[in-house]
Amino acid sequence: MGSGLSPGEEAAMILLFLVSIILGILAMLIYGCYRLCCGEDYNTTRSNHGGSSGWLQSESRRSRVTVTIDLHEYSVRGALDALDREISRVRSDYSSFNLNIITGRGQHSPDGIARIKRAVMKHLDSEAIRWTSDTGNEGVITAFID
DSSP states (O other): OSSSSHHHHHHHHHHHHEEEEEHHHHHHHHHHHHHHHHHOOOOOOOBOOOSOBBBBOOSOOSEEEEEEEOOTSSSSSHHHHHHHHHHHHTTTSSEEEEEEEEEEOOOTTOOOOHHHHHHHHHHHHTTTTTTEOSSSSEEEEEEEEO
């Protein structure tokens, strides 16, 4: 018994079937990419070197986002300005987050003093932002923005 379809109709049905399979695969790939970037099961970090145009990825939609800013190449004033811009920018998307602040250890300062690190700690204190420098790297401060 035949299908009752002409050869052209059969070809169209097969093509439609294949297109629906391909679209299903594409949908799964797009969903997987979404989950990887913004989803609930993936660990990621934010990096921002030399300005406020970094990229953000969430550690988990239900946990705190961790953001990293690198202030190595800044002057003290420039570092504090960049820090404030980054906090404001991330606060526009998240009410609370962790901020890893790479300040350096002062090795490139003429007298070896970590001026940016000291200024950042003082600035965070003045803004009543909790922080720790006990990160295993003396050139990094982690602030807890709530």
